[in-house]
Amino acid sequence: xxxxxxxxxxxxxxxxxxxxxxxxxxxxxxxxxxxxxxxxxxxxxxxxxxxxxxxxxxxxxxxxxxxxxxxxxxxxxxxxxxxxxxxxxxxxxxxxxxxxxxxxxxxxxxxxxxxxxxxxxxxxxxxxxxxxxxxxxxxxxxxxxxxxxxxxxxxxxxxxxxxxxxxxxxxxxxx
Amino acid sequence: xxxxxxxxxxxxxxxxxxxxxxxxxxxxxxxxxxxxxxxxxxxxxxxxxxxxxxxxxxxxxxxxxxxxxxxxxxxxxxxxxxxxxxxxxxxxxxxxxxxxxxxxxxxxxxxxxxxxxxxxxxxxxxxxxxxxxxxxxxxxxxxxxxxxxxxxxxxxxxxxxxxxxxxxxxxxxxxxxxxxxxxxxxxxxxxxxxxxxxxxxxxxxxxxxxxxxxxxxxxxxxxxxxxxxxxxxxxxxxxxxxxxxxxxxxxxxxxxxxxxxxxxxxxxxxxxxxxxxxxxxxxxxxxxxxxxxxxxxxxxxxxxxxxxxxxxxxxxxxxxxxxxxxxxxxxxxxxxxxxxxxxxxxxxxxxxxxxxxxxxxxxxxxxxxxxxxxxxxxxxxxxxxxxxxxxxxxxxxxxxxxxxxxxxxxxxxxxxxxxxxxxxxxxxxxxxxxxxxxxxxxxxxxxxxxxxxxxxxxxxxxxxxxxxxxxxxxxxxxxxxxxxxxxxxxxxxxxxxxxxxxxxxxxxxxxxxxxxxxxxxxxxxxxx
Numbered sequence: 001x002x003x004x005x006x007x008x009x010x011x012x013x014x015x016x017x018x019x020x021x022x023x024x025x026x027x028x029x030x031x032x033x034x035x036x037x038x039x040x041x042x043x044x045x046x047x048x049x050x051x052x053x054x055x056x057x058x059x060x061x062x063x064x065x066x067x068x069x070x071x072x073x074x075x076x077x078x079x080x081x082x083x084x085x086x087x088x089x090x091x092x093x094x095x096x097x098x099x100x101x102x103x104x105x106x107x108x109x110x111x112x113x114x115x116x117x118x119x120x121x122x123x124x125x126x127x128x129x130x131x132x133x134x135x136x137x138x139x140x141x142x143x144x145x146x147x148x149x150x151x152x153x154x155x156x157x158x159x160x161x162x163x164x165x166x167x168x169x170x171x172x173x174x175x
Numbered sequence: 176x177x178x179x180x181x182x183x184x185x186x187x188x189x190x191x192x193x194x195x196x197x198x199x200x201x202x203x204x205x206x207x208x209x210x211x212x213x214x215x216x217x218x219x220x221x222x223x224x225x226x227x228x229x230x231x232x233x234x235x236x237x238x239x240x241x242x243x244x245x246x247x248x249x250x251x252x253x254x255x256x257x258x259x260x261x262x263x264x265x266x267x268x269x270x271x272x273x274x275x276x277x278x279x280x281x282x283x284x285x286x287x288x289x290x291x292x293x294x295x296x297x298x299x300x301x302x303x304x305x306x307x308x309x310x311x312x313x314x315x316x317x318x319x320x321x322x323x324x325x326x327x328x329x330x331x332x333x334x335x336x337x338x339x340x341x342x343x344x345x346x347x348x349x350x351x352x353x354x355x356x357x358x359x360x361x362x363x364x365x366x367x368x369x370x371x372x373x374x375x376x377x378x379x380x381x382x383x384x385x386x387x388x389x390x391x392x393x394x395x396x397x398x399x400x401x402x403x404x405x406x407x408x409x410x411x412x413x414x415x416x417x418x419x420x421x422x423x424x425x426x427x428x429x430x431x432x433x434x435x436x437x438x439x440x441x442x443x444x445x446x447x448x449x450x451x452x453x454x455x456x457x458x459x460x461x462x463x464x465x466x467x468x469x470x471x472x473x474x475x476x477x478x479x480x481x482x483x484x485x486x487x488x489x490x491x492x493x494x495x496x497x498x499x500x501x502x503x504x505x506x507x508x509x510x511x512x513x514x515x516x517x518x519x520x521x522x523x524x525x526x527x528x529x530x531x532x533x534x535x536x537x538x539x540x541x542x543x544x545x546x547x548x549x550x551x552x553x554x555x556x557x558x559x560x561x562x563x564x565x566x567x568x569x570x571x572x573x574x575x576x577x578x579x580x581x582x583x584x585x586x587x588x589x590x591x592x593x594x595x596x597x598x599x600x601x602x603x604x605x606x607x608x609x610x611x612x613x614x615x616x617x618x619x620x621x622x623x624x625x626x627x628x629x630x631x632x633x634x635x636x637x638x639x640x641x642x643x644x645x646x647x648x649x650x651x652x653x654x655x656x657x658x659x660x661x662x663x664x665x666x667x668x669x670x671x672x673x674x675x676x677x678x679x680x681x682x683x684x685x686x687x688x689x690x691x692x693x694x695x696x697x698x699x700x701x702x703x
Contacts, residue, residue: 054620058618086583097573097576097577097580098577098581
């Protein structure tokens, strides 16, 4: 099976957005788009599903809150309920105001860090990871759209040259 | 141009009429003599024995209390412990409320509660007479007796009479306090919107200019609202009501703590300050409105620049006067207590209410088809502000509470002790309404774009912040005699009706879209 893809390069984000819309309208499958900076509205134009990372973060926050509560309830109330400066260690609720700063920070800590780690894992980002950049210019001033080749190759190239591309390349992709 | 719909106008008038009835009823039913209070007290605490003389009732009470005490006398450890606690509370109280007799009275009740944490059913029904029960405890147990040396002088009868006088004052304050809370709440909503408006101008916000006319409409209530609050303050200084005990020369004469503050807390100076504050705020409101309308017809941006400068000046003036205002009109109902972040706390409370009101009025006008350029992104931004400032309010509420709870210094912790003992549900209920509910509902991006969610959250937030002001004013003025009844609801309805009437009348005066604001195009196409 052929693994041919088209690398279509643009030098302007507005032209890119137009090209993405045209490509979608023509039912060509966009494999990937590489841009040097976030292009506002690109995800919508490409029809990408919205991220669920905020939901994950909310759940991590709840985990953090539970960890803080369980930890302090065990240490301060259950295990060794000392009288420290007259604070009422009879039950968790009685001494709760003193625990709130920790509960808050732990919630934020878990929500933030676990969300970032989730982001790295889902984006497959880590140190020593081999960069997947198809063309070095895409980190500087060029925009690259990768489209899988199906059907007539020449027709496809002609289509993308019409969309304002500065360069259209046919690439044999090695996985 | 907006036209004030007849049904809304009628609704506003009905609210005002019902409100006046409620207010009138509460003034009419407030006790006018000590005898009436004695009867109320007797009826409240002894049900069928309502006709029995107060003295007899006290005797019965004494007996019951003894019985109750005998029940937990077999846990001496608890009693000893709580006696020590009571002593702590008690001493602190004495140092604060050395002379103010009614405050001292509260102390007795409070320390008694601390002395019997078992909260027996019999006693629970007799909070009002707790000092009598307290006397009974003294007779029964030496440990507790020692803890309350200071009150040996109080004979039972005197104590009861004093208590009745105290309750009499509280019941007389009740309709006034209800009126005052509602008046200041609605006036501050309008002030909160004015602050938000000034901030949007100074920040040159690109999203909000399509809402400027809505905000200007809401701030039109500032003038009538200020007049009402000012009249209530004047009535206080003239001794028509006693919400502010420091306005009463008889109290000040006996209270060295208030006397020491009388250089600041005196009627004349307070009224002068009120005139300056209201004057400054209203001046900015009228000036910015004038410039906003002038900008519509202008050919250059001079009016816009003027209103920008005025907004910057106003914000500096506002932050100083707002802080002092909160001491003068709210914190001073508890003249023995002070908190340094109180000004911010009050600000957060009415600021979030103001933003919520903008959102609700905007959604109403939008639903009637009057705000062509307002889209869900504008609503989303307002909802984000509601969410953020709700959390900010909670931060300040908790900071104020936790610092005092943690240090547990008697002279400042009494404020919260009183509220937690007697206002438990309102005190913690408002945290649920002002924090837990909005944070769970408005955290979701999609929800912030749904009108019905924003309206629902807005209503809960507004009710929550009414309760917040209720909690600030009521404990000091009516104490444990609080109730959300005809007077309270009537006052809210009256001012709500007046607010609707004034605001929507102002909205009919000019087009709802500012024409030549330099940022209006950006705002029309605002999209998030």
